[in-house]
Amino acid sequence: MKHSSISIFIAVIMLLYAALLSGCASGTNKHATSVVDYLFPNTKNPVVVTPGIPVLSLPLRVGIAFVPAAAGRDVRQSRTSTGFTPFQGGGDLALTEKRKTDLMQEVAKNFKKHPFVKNIEIIPSAYLTPGGSFANLDQIQNMLELDVIVLLSYDQVQFTDITLSITYWTMSGPLVIPAQDNDTHTMLDAVVYDIKSRKMLFRAPGTSLVKGSSMLVDQSQELRTDSDRGFSEAAQSMIANLDVQLALFKEKLKERPEEYKVVRTPAYVASRSGGGGGGGSVDNIMLLLFIGLGVGFLWIKGRR
Amino acid sequence: MDQRPSLIASRLPVLTLAIGAFALIIFLFPKLGNLLIYDRAAIIHGEIWRLLSGNLVHFSLAHLLYNLFAWLIAGAIIEFHGYRFFLLLCLSSSLLIGTTLFILKPELYFYAGLSGMVSAVVTYLCLQGLGEKGVWRWLCAATLAGMIAKSVIEMGSGSSFMLLVSKENFVPVPLSHLAGIIAALLLYFYELHHHYRVPKDK
Numbered sequence: 212m213k214h215s216s217i218s219i220f221i222a223v224i225m226l227l228y229a230a231l232l233s234g235c236a237s238g239t240n241k242h243a244t245s246v247v248d249y250l251f252p253n254t255k256n257p258v259v260v261t262p263g264i265p266v267l268s269l270p271l272r273v274g275i276a277f278v279p280a281a282a283g284r285d286v287r288q289s290r291t292s293t294g295f296t297p298f299q300g301g302g303d304l305a306l307t308e309k310r311k312t313d314l315m316q317e318v319a320k321n322f323k324k325h326p327f328v329k330n331i332e333i334i335p336s337a338y339l340t341p342g343g344s345f346a347n348l349d350q351i352q353n354m355l356e357l358d359v360i361v362l363l364s365y366d367q368v369q370f371t372d373i374t375l376s377i378t379y380w381t382m383s384g385p386l387v388i389p390a391q392d393n394d395t396h397t398m399l400d401a402v403v404y405d406i407k408s409r410k411m412l413f414r415a416p417g418t419s420l421v422k423g424s425s426m427l428v429d430q431s432q433e434l435r436t437d438s439d440r441g442f443s444e445a446a447q448s449m450i451a452n453l454d455v456q457l458a459l460f461k462e463k464l465k466e467r468p469e470e471y472k473v474v475r476t477p478a479y480v481a482s483r484s485g486g487g488g489g490g491g492s493v494d495n496i497m498l499l500l501f502i503g504l505g506v507g508f509l510w511i512k513g514r515r
Numbered sequence: 516m517d518q519r520p521s522l523i524a525s526r527l528p529v530l531t532l533a534i535g536a537f538a539l540i541i542f543l544f545p546k547l548g549n550l551l552i553y554d555r556a557a558i559i560h561g562e563i564w565r566l567l568s569g570n571l572v573h574f575s576l577a578h579l580l581y582n583l584f585a586w587l588i589a590g591a592i593i594e595f596h597g598y599r600f601f602l603l604l605c606l607s608s609s610l611l612i613g614t615t616l617f618i619l620k621p622e623l624y625f626y627a628g629l630s631g632m633v634s635a636v637v638t639y640l641c642l643q644g645l646g647e648k649g650v651w652r653w654l655c656a657a658t659l660a661g662m663i664a665k666s667v668i669e670m671g672s673g674s675s676f677m678l679l680v681s682k683e684n685f686v687p688v689p690l691s692h693l694a695g696i697i698a699a700l701l702l703y704f705y706e707l708h709h710h711y712r713v714p715k716d717k
Contacts, residue, residue: 503657
């Protein structure tokens, strides 16, 4: 009897342990930010925007930023029952500031090759307030003298249990992707806005699926690695898409001149000539000489 | 009898302000700038006004402001002095700068900037100042020597002194400054030769 009680006790302990392990290893981990939440926050006074006609004065000054998570919302939505998370550190876990900067630099590098881009400012996350909407963009525009901003958002889901499908909510609607055990689905979305007119110029998503095959013991490390790889792959996919969408947008500019105004400055025209642009500019020696002459003239005038 | 104008002939520097305002307007309306910029291909196709008007176009706000600042100093002094032929100097220097670049710089497709004209005006002012008395004469002599030395060094070394607008995407063209100086010298000696150094208000 005593022996059977011990056996039952051990069996119960093992079952509880198995359940615990099962709980630890199952669920989904979702990390997401949303351009929709940032530009059109769900507040008492919803943001009403009437886009104007963008005037794109080439070359453009472009800003690039990751949108913050919506105010008061934990970006991490997990169905994990016992607290297992593949990421450490809390908060906006999937992407550290350093990783965000690296990804933005990749996108910026791609943008810089285009002659219509004058310069690109990588904007730290701290400059964007959750739900800041266009008022926040106006502040950034004034501070950094931008024409256009590329708003990046991400959505990463890691599955550690049954087969599901996931839905990404993008600026263009839902994107449904089937999911498998231990898979890491990542989507990066770039939305390009003309700040002054509040008009979205174009968007380009990039997705990645990293198939999971980890054993239970190294799952945490594996998921972290998969997360990082997911963002890298999604960034490459998004950059390729940006080129495609940009080409389409250029066509749109030609086809619909009434919707978009493009102004080519002399500097842009000269830069497009293949480096044959020259300028006559006052240098520091000349300016010193002229200031000396002006001061001397005023001094003599004052004496008379 | 000295027929030179007084050093302080109080008058509004109308032409200086007008040219400065025109440069500003061109900058504010890029389409106008595109019509007026020195564009070698367009000049070849008959748009010869670009030889003159390219001097009034600027590539950036910094480029405009530095040139405009120097222009206002030089132009205002010359108009305060009441020296004649200022308008002729502006026209001849801009034409000489344009044609010099067109002939000697075939690799230059586009050119913009007021600094060549500024060089012309300062040189002309200093040449006129050499005929004045006192400190002003020496100040003009020193400035003229500095301008000529700078241009000779630039042309000799084939590079420009440090630009104030260092972030711009254009190549500095010191030849435009030299052309401006030559235009001023030509006008000054032409004036001397024909005894035209008579002030308007005397």
